[in-house]
Amino acid sequence: MMILQQLQARLVVAATMVGWLAAPALSGDERNLHPLAESYVKLVLAVGLHDSDYVDAYYGPPMWREEVEMTKPTLAAIRQRAEALRAALAAGNFSAADEMVQMRHRYLDRQLAALEARVAMLEGTRFTFDEESQRLYDAVAPTYGEAHFQGLLAQLENALPGEGTVTQRLEKFRRDFVIPPERIDTVFQAAIAEARARTGRHLSLPEGENFTVEYVKDKPWSAYNWYRGNFQSLIQVNTSLPIFIERAIDLACHEGYPGHHVYNVLLEQHLVRARGWLEFTVYPLFSPQSLIAEGTGNFGIVVAFPGEERIAYARDVLFPLAGLDPARAAEYARVLSLTKQLNFAGNEAARRYLDGELTAEAAADWLNRYALMEPARAKQRIGFIEKYRSYVINYNLGERMVEHYIESRVAGDTARRWALFGELISTPRLPSDLK
Ligand SMILES: [Zn+2]
Numbered sequence: 212m213m214i215l216q217q218l219q220a221r222l223v224v225a226a227t228m229v230g231w232l233a234a235p236a237l238s239g240d241e242r243n244l245h246p247l248a249e250s251y252v253k254l255v256l257a258v259g260l261h262d263s264d265y266v267d268a269y270y271g272p273p274m275w276r277e278e279v280e281m282t283k284p285t286l287a288a289i290r291q292r293a294e295a296l297r298a299a300l301a302a303g304n305f306s307a308a309d310e311m312v313q314m315r316h317r318y319l320d321r322q323l324a325a326l327e328a329r330v331a332m333l334e335g336t337r338f339t340f341d342e343e344s345q346r347l348y349d350a351v352a353p354t355y356g357e358a359h360f361q362g363l364l365a366q367l368e369n370a371l372p373g374e375g376t377v378t379q380r381l382e383k384f385r386r387d388f389v390i391p392p393e394r395i396d397t398v399f400q401a402a403i404a405e406a407r408a409r410t411g412r413h414l415s416l417p418e419g420e421n422f423t424v425e426y427v428k429d430k431p432w433s434a435y436n437w438y439r440g441n442f443q444s445l446i447q448v449n450t451s452l453p454i455f456i457e458r459a460i461d462l463a464c465h466e467g468y469p470g471h472h473v474y475n476v477l478l479e480q481h482l483v484r485a486r487g488w489l490e491f492t493v494y495p496l497f498s499p500q501s502l503i504a505e506g507t508g509n510f511g512i513v514v515a516f517p518g519e520e521r522i523a524y525a526r527d528v529l530f531p532l533a534g535l536d537p538a539r540a541a542e543y544a545r546v547l548s549l550t551k552q553l554n555f556a557g558n559e560a561a562r563r564y565l566d567g568e569l570t571a572e573a574a575a576d577w578l579n580r581y582a583l584m585e586p587a588r589a590k591q592r593i594g595f596i597e598k599y600r601s602y603v604i605n606y607n608l609g610e611r612m613v614e615h616y617i618e619s620r621v622a623g624d625t626a627r628r629w630a631l632f633g634e635l636i637s638t639p640r641l642p643s644d645l646k
Contacts, residue, residue: 251319252275252490260283270438290331322499329495344601348642350604352555352562353608363553378585390453405463406467413626416473420443420476427450433449434449440479464514503642505609511632561601609642
């Protein structure tokens with residue numbers, strides 16, 4: 212008896228060290244998912260040892276990270292553990308559990324499937340652009356031909372009379388709307404304070420939540436939110452290229468309120484702290500979670516500044532703070548709304564470039580012509596596409612999916628829009644749930 216107990220204890224220790232695997236027979240009790248969630252977190256951290264962009268945030272138990280760093284599993288070992296973990300998840304029956312627990316169960320499975328795909332990519336597998344986005348982000352972006360973008364360009368030609376290509380005319384027109392570098396922080400801080408106040412009127416945020424803003428240069432992105440846990444974020448803004456006035460509200464909302472910062476804060480508050488779902492202390496960048504994060508980040512701009520409110524606030528507060536002419540705010544907004552329809556041209560450039568149909572130069576040229584990016588911006592974008600690949604769909608397709616999910620349910624009602632938005636960013640909903 213004594214010997215058997217010791218043996219059992221030793222077996223448990225061995226299983227924990229070797230495989231991080233829990234027993235496969237699961238009932239629909241959410242506590243049964245805790246050890247599987249722990250294994251998932253460790254697998255994400257382990258992939259992070261092979262891919263420095265993979266772990267976007269981690270604020271879970273430091274011991275778990277130390278354990279992973281000490282054992283340093285190979286990609287093959289990670290793949291096997293992920294497969295075993297998904298099998299253990301599949302063995303559980305959660306059909307009678309409440310909706311949140313069912314979502315948690317499905318979420319872990321989809322996130323793990325994406326992890327497997329990323330591991331395969333690190334091992335050298337090349338998926339097509341659409342296969343990759345399906346596997347990593349649980350979504351495929353629509354395909355548009357050149358004729359689609361040519362039609363949209365023709366509309367812009369009329370709105371922007373003058374010499375040169377539409378991109379050159381747009382660039383010339385936009386020069387009057389650049390925030391002077393010495394005013395960037397003042398303008399951003401005002402936009403952040405306003406976005407925060409608007410968010411606070413509709414969503415209940417935990418006390419002490421906050422973020423700091425840092426200005427950096429020479430990054431492939433224009434801004435980045437780094438979540439630190441404990442309701443704190445660091446937001447970095449890339450000032451290598453001129454920053455246009457509309458970016459103040461964009462960044463304040465997308466990175467901050469009610470975008471990434473609030474998303475992470477609410478996940479920590481509602482899932483990690485209230486329920487003990489520790490899988491949300493880790494954020495694997497190349498996973499379905501990113502489509503929800505980027506989609507709600509972008510749609511959060513509309514949520515915080517619906518309809519004409521955005522133009523009004525920019526005109527009355529941000530234009531004067533930036534030293535720009537408020538009388539031109541409406542005209543500027545009109546041109547921008549036309550250019551926004553072209554933003555799927557960026558996906559097309561990425562798809563064709565990564566699928567080998569366009570060279571880097573030809574893809575930059577495509578971005579210049581159809582996504583209206585002047586050469587320096589197109590070059591920065593090519594750098595982003597090379598590094599983050601099909602991640603690009605998370606912004607515009609993500610926004611479209613989130614918008615559809617919310618607007619089809621709230622019928623234009625501001626309070627209901629906020630409520631549903633708040634619910635979406637506090638729950639483990641997947642892109643394929645956004646019907
Ligand atoms: Zn983002």
